[in-house]
Amino acid sequence: MLDIKHHGAVQGVTGSCHELFIDSDQSVLVDCGLFQGAETSGSGADSNSLEIDFDLSAVQALVITHVHIDHVGRLPYLLAAGFTGPIYCSKPSAKLLPLVIEDALKVGVTRNASIIKACLDRLASQLVPLDYKVWTNIPLNNNAKAQVQLCRAGHILGSAYAIFRVEGDDFCRPKGTTYRTEGAADRQLQGTIQQKYWDVLFSGDLGAPYSPLLCAPQSPYRADQLVLESTYGDRNHENRATRRQRLQQSLEHALSDSGTVLIPAFSIGRTQELLYELEHIIHQNKQKAVSKTRSGVSLNWEDIDIIIDSPLASRFTDVYRSLASYWDDEAKRRLSSGRHPLSFEQVTTIDDHATHLQTVSYLQRQTRPAIVIAASGMCAGGRIVNYLKALLGDARNDVLFVGYQATGTPGRDILKYHNKPNGYVMFDGERYAINAKVQQISGYSAHAGQRDLLNFINRMRVKPQKIHLVHGDDGAKRTLKGLIEKEYPKCEVVVP
Ligand SMILES: [Zn+2]
Numbered sequence: 001m002l003d004i005k006h007h008g009a010v011q012g013v014t015g016s017c018h019e020l021f022i023d024s025d026q027s028v029l030v031d032c033g034l035f036q037g038a039e040t041s042g043s044g045a046d047s048n049s050l051e052i053d054f055d056l057s058a059v060q061a062l063v064i065t066h067v068h069i070d071h072v073g074r075l076p077y078l079l080a081a082g083f084t085g086p087i088y089c090s091k092p093s094a095k096l097l098p099l100v101i102e103d104a105l106k107v108g109v110t111r112n113a114s115i116i117k118a119c120l121d122r123l124a125s126q127l128v129p130l131d132y133k134v135w136t137n138i139p140l141n142n143n144a145k146a147q148v149q150l151c152r153a154g155h156i157l158g159s160a161y162a163i164f165r166v167e168g169d170d171f172c173r174p175k176g177t178t179y180r181t182e183g184a185a186d187r188q189l190q191g192t193i194q195q196k197y198w199d200v201l202f203s204g205d206l207g208a209p210y211s212p213l214l215c216a217p218q219s220p221y222r223a224d225q226l227v228l229e230s231t232y233g234d235r236n237h238e239n240r241a242t243r244r245q246r247l248q249q250s251l252e253h254a255l256s257d258s259g260t261v262l263i264p265a266f267s268i269g270r271t272q273e274l275l276y277e278l279e280h281i282i283h284q285n286k287q288k289a290v291s292k293t294r295s296g297v298s299l300n301w302e303d304i305d306i307i308i309d310s311p312l313a314s315r316f317t318d319v320y321r322s323l324a325s326y327w328d329d330e331a332k333r334r335l336s337s338g339r340h341p342l343s344f345e346q347v348t349t350i351d352d353h354a355t356h357l358q359t360v361s362y363l364q365r366q367t368r369p370a371i372v373i374a375a376s377g378m379c380a381g382g383r384i385v386n387y388l389k390a391l392l393g394d395a396r397n398d399v400l401f402v403g404y405q406a407t408g409t410p411g412r413d414i415l416k417y418h419n420k421p422n423g424y425v426m427f428d429g430e431r432y433a434i435n436a437k438v439q440q441i442s443g444y445s446a447h448a449g450q451r452d453l454l455n456f457i458n459r460m461r462v463k464p465q466k467i468h469l470v471h472g473d474d475g476a477k478r479t480l481k482g483l484i485e486k487e488y489p490k491c492e493v494v495v496p
Pocket residue numbers: 066068071155205
């Protein structure tokens with residue numbers, strides 16, 4: 001068994017950062033994410049103190065599972081703390097990562113162009129883009145040997161789970177476990193078997209099967225030790241068709257009174273998935289009446305304005321389009337049939353701040369319904385905040401949550417208090433009444449549901465001996481732990 005220290009995503013779902021010890025004084029870091037809301041590392045770091053709060057002396061390399069800010073947001077602090085090793089990520093992630101880091105620096109650290117450039121140059125010099133499913137040696141000292149392989153995780157474009165294969169003589173599997181060497185038949189172990197290597201898998205964020213645009217994650221052949229996310233360890237999602245239908249119904253309901261529908265969404269991944277789904281809804285329902293202007297003129301689906309108010313999201317959408325070779329077959333088919341799943345007529349993207357402010361006040365006085373997608377996904381900052389401040393008080397408007405809302409974020413408060421008498425949410429020290437209608441489509445998640453998580457383990461031919469559950473609220477982790485223990489009594493399940 002290998003030692004793993006968890007520096008984040010232990011108390012909740014943000015700040016992902018795990019340290020795998022190859023031997024007593026060499027380690028590899030997996031992700032280095034930002035904390036959001038009330039979540040902390042437990043040893044000093046939180047959403048306000050972002051400095052690296054653990055010893056870096058053993059860290060030889062960093063592996064990035066995907067480019068969401070809660071997995072990469074503290075990378076500039078890691079570089080500032082003196083980390084000079086290789087940074088491994090998938091090829092699509094390597095294209096997306098500089099945009100995320102640049103934005104994180106601008107939002108949270110500095111607008112000084114030369115500092116930003118220095119940080120991005122440093123990042124580029126350490127970045128090692130990897131193909132999926134290819135083993136890569138990690139440079140180590142003292143004859144230690146370890147390799148890493150990235151496999152598609154189906155969470156956002158470029159997302160991966162990482163398998164580390166660590167060589168050594170003292171790894172063993174106990175009697176009674178089913179074991180199969182690659183290519184051979186399953187057999188029950190009669191005695192303890194020595195293994196020459198040990199595979200440790202870090203799931204990163206695992207996607208649900210049939211996510212728009214993305215290939216579904218497939219389980220690896222084996223994992224001896226598994227660090228598994230558990231965001232939805234206590235819930236299952238609806239299937240793809242149901243959730244698209246629910247999205248369409250929620251939007252039709254919301255648009256029926258001519259208001260604005262606000263969808264808080266991560267700029268990366270979720271926004272592109274929503275665009276992809278909206279294009280399909282419009283494609284199938286072009287002539288269907290969905291709303292009216294204030295003066296009573298009937299509007300069809302193809303007349304509805306969709307506003308993407310996020311410079312980062314629109315830059316990301318461009319990169320997503322340039323990476324169409326990584327899309328799933330369905331998305332490629334739509335593209336080759338002449339459709340434009342990520343850039344269609346009804347979409348307006350807003351870049352500069354002045355236009356953003358104009359749009360907010362226009363929508364406050366508006367006479368036409370609209371759909372606005374803006375970050376951040378949990379309403380903890382970003383342009384969505386100005387929209388919420390301006391539009392939450394009007395009962396004609398709707399807020400539609402499609403993603404997970406962490407404890408302590410305004411998003412969670414809106415969900416919790418919207419149907420309470422005099423419900424309100426705080427932004428910048430002020431109360432904002434919630435009169436807008438609030439809906440949540442929980443099935444619409446970029447994360448695997450409970451059954452998907454269990455299937456991920458179940459489909460491995462050689463099952464883990466130890467599973468560390470991270471990246472989930474207490475209830476989700478407890479429920480999932482119980483289910484795994486019941487199904488695999490020989491597996492040790494820990495909740496760090
Ligand atoms: Zn993520």
